[in-house]
Amino acid sequence: MKTAILLGFLFRTNYYCVTSFSSSLVTYESRSRHATATTKASVLLPPLAMSTPPVDTTAEKSFIDSELRGAAMKLHTRFQAPKEGQAKEKKIEIEPYVPTHEDYTAFLVDSQYVYQAFEDIVNNVEELSVFRNSPLDRVTRLESDIDFMVKEFQIQKPVVGKAGGDYAEVIRQLGNNGSIAEFICHYYNFYFAHTAGGRMIGKKMSSLLLNKKTLEFYNWDGDLNKIKESVKADIEAIVAEWSKEEKKRCTDETAAAFKGGGGLNSYLSGGGQSPH
């Protein structure tokens, strides 16, 4: 029952289906590292494990570190990122919900559909060629994970739902319209969110549904921090050519990135969206 209550907090929505979900998730994760209580009340405590590392204020900050990441962190709650989160946490009464194998598979299917949209645009748009065949790419890994879920749990492979379908369409339109600055905001948020909050979701699902098995979705070839640094440098090289106005268009797109990326989490909170 404790688990059910926690999961209710974990997956209920607040900010674009993300914040209560994430704050509880963060707290749940911090429990294992800090052996804090697992009661309902504990989900309201700030998670020590998620404190941000000290920032070197002497170094000149890049666009990502000074603006784009900052815009994203503002949309996290204090529970998710105690030093940087600013979004309001709604303390709402919620129905406990424990996601099923089907829910998680639907989440993976929609995630893959969105990653496919990113990869297709990157492969077709010359200005984005530096992101081709990136170690952050997830489509192939998700393919094997979806196959695994379908076979292991005898699930019928779900069709892509509304959350994934709609968000993939946003990505394709931005790419095809030449809205590179906006596209890069989505790219950064979607791929980097998966390396932070996304991995926490993975750990939770792994212990809840997979007997601690780690899916390929959560594996990267090589040192993830180095991979992220290298992709950040690629983004910075593009941003270096931008006007102030293009930079603003990029950071201003952050809320849309949260809406699209956060929307996929609804599958794990009992709010699975019907196919379109």
Ligand code: HEM
């Ligand atoms: C399930 C919900 C989520 C949780 C639990 C979560 C949690 C976190 C945490 C703990 C961090 C690390 C903060 C730090 O550096 O100390 C982070 C970073 C970040 N999150 Fe989230 N987040 C969630 C959803 C999202 C969403 C929906 C987006 C946007 C689509 C997003 C975008 C980012 C970005 C861009 C970073 C910075 C990554 C980096 O610096 O490497 N997050 N998140």
